[in-house]
Amino acid sequence: GKDFVICSFVPRLYDYHPDSIPAPYNHSNIDSDELLYYVDGEFMSRKHVTKGMLTLHPSGIPHGPHPGAVEKSIGQKETPELAVMVDTLKMGQQQKEN
Secondary structure, eight states: OOSEEEEEEOSEEOOOOTTOOOSOOOBOOSSOEEEEEEEESOOTTSTTOOTTOEEEEOTTOOBOOOTTHHHHHTTOOEEOOEEEEEEEOHHHHHHHHO
16 A cells, blocks of 8 residues: 555464574664554464454564563474554655655
């Protein structure tokens, strides 16, 4: 869409190496808010997240895996997670126009 993107997180294999760290890295979205809807599965990067929950990561706020999630992810070969993420771009577009 013009002011958003939709990303699907589906069950998948990781790029695998025994010492790899498949957990996502800490980051912040400069031009978008990030809304995630957790459909099903186990979400290794976030503690206490269950299906049906939403998380919101506002633009510019750093976020990433919860403490311990990186270590827990080492050696994992796949993820059963199912989620939908919407990144809203309207805020970034307005900043570019001004």
